[in-house]
Amino acid sequence: MSFRKRNIGISTGPNQTTATAPATPAAQVNVTLPGVRPSPDDGRATTSTGSRSLDNLLASHAGLPLGKILLIEENGTTDFAGALLRYYAAEGVVQDHKVHVVGLGEQWGRTLPGLIGAADSLDEKTDRRKDEKMKIAWRYERLGDFGTGVAGSRASTSASGAKQEAFCHAFDLTKRLTHPSLATVSYIPLAPRLGSPLTSIIQNLQLGIANSPPNTVHRVVIPSLLNPAVYPPDASQPQYLLQFIHSLRALMSQNAHNITAMITIPLSLYPRSSGLVRWVEILCDGVVELCPFPHSSDAMATSGAATAHEEPPQGMLKTHKLPVLHERGGGSDQQIGEDWAFTLSRRKFEIKPFSLPPAEGDNEAQQAASDNKMPKKADLEF
Numbered sequence: 001m002s003f004r005k006r007n008i009g010i011s012t013g014p015n016q017t018t019a020t021a022p023a024t025p026a027a028q029v030n031v032t033l034p035g036v037r038p039s040p041d042d043g044r045a046t047t048s049t050g051s052r053s054l055d056n057l058l059a060s061h062a063g064l065p066l067g068k069i070l071l072i073e074e075n076g077t078t079d080f081a082g083a084l085l086r087y088y089a090a091e092g093v094v095q096d097h098k099v100h101v102v103g104l105g106e107q108w109g110r111t112l113p114g115l116i117g118a119a120d121s122l123d124e125k126t127d128r129r130k131d132e133k134m135k136i137a138w139r140y141e142r143l144g145d146f147g148t149g150v151a152g153s154r155a156s157t158s159a160s161g162a163k164q165e166a167f168c169h170a171f172d173l174t175k176r177l178t179h180p181s182l183a184t185v186s187y188i189p190l191a192p193r194l195g196s197p198l199t200s201i202i203q204n205l206q207l208g209i210a211n212s213p214p215n216t217v218h219r220v221v222i223p224s225l226l227n228p229a230v231y232p233p234d235a236s237q238p239q240y241l242l243q244f245i246h247s248l249r250a251l252m253s254q255n256a257h258n259i260t261a262m263i264t265i266p267l268s269l270y271p272r273s274s275g276l277v278r279w280v281e282i283l284c285d286g287v288v289e290l291c292p293f294p295h296s297s298d299a300m301a302t303s304g305a306a307t308a309h310e311e312p313p314q315g316m317l318k319t320h321k322l323p324v325l326h327e328r329g330g331g332s333d334q335q336i337g338e339d340w341a342f343t344l345s346r347r348k349f350e351i352k353p354f355s356l357p358p359a360e361g362d363n364e365a366q367q368a369a370s371d372n373k374m375p376k377k378a379d380l381e382f
Helices: 052-057 080-094 119-129 180-184 199-210 238-254 275-283 295-303 363-371
Strands: 036-038 045-047 069-074 098-102 113-118 169-176 186-188 218-222 259-266 286-292 315-321 340-344 349-353
Touching (some): 080 098, 080 259
16 A cells, blocks of 8 residues: 655646646636625615715615616706706716716806715714714624615725725715816717707717726716706607617617716606606606605604704605616615605705604694593403
8 A cells, every 4th residue: 555645736647737836817807997886785786876865775776776877857946856966976076987967068067066075984973973872782783774875884894904995975065076087077068950959969978988998987967858948849859859768778788887877857847747758767777756845834844854853854755666677686676655755965865764743732633542542451341
């Protein structure tokens, strides 16, 4: 019987090397895109909308998946949707994304909100200032809830211990953004031409994507779609508008790894009851409607706050559609139909569940509640 040492590898031929040779690295290396991280739901690449609260609403992806279109509808004459677009564009500028603004000029880009810092670090400072904090089990202490991000314990550091770049930032609407990438924002005008006035938008987007490096993330910003102050009257023709949305979806499919789009539309001019708007909703991946409270309902807005220290909501938010791919099993649409309220402050757009507390000063209701009390134990007969 022959014996051999254990630390010597078994050779299969005369020219075979030992097993101590280092392994060769993989041939393909994944390029990490700035401002993009995998979805905690299904690992799909997502980017931030500039509002952490809106990110967490999008089908549990904690962001807007790449290759998707988000449509924001708004009732009335307010401009809450325009503020969300500015957050979205400012986040793209800070993340060195290529931002394409459709229909508006450089004046709109000068109104982007100023950068405050990373949203995660600001939330941590806010939590430290709270005197009262609920103490729960240690294994659940670092779990986040709605509006506070996903996997808070993993947001600051990676598995190797290196500090990751911020995924979402906080902005101040009272300040103006100053960033080197602000000069690279592309403004696409509406060129008058025969036929569809929206065809030039797709051509300019295709040209901008072709002239950019392959690892560039693009953001398409379309404020106030079909607004008569910006768009010509022919743009609202169904054969022109639906062709434009179809072409935009085709552009998203061709570049699904590095592009997103956000569109706003005024429902006061084009209501949801019209077939044109319903078709646009079908062609978009996510549809969110903002219903601001009128000035006469200040009492309702004040009562919508959960505590006295919270800011009262400024309107209701309805989720009609979320970017969910059912064939791939990703995302959750359980938040559709829920009662949400939104609050737009200087630093963030916050979405919270809406609930009405008991009315104060209603003597009749209190008297009825006292009359319907449960009987005492002594009065019960067994």
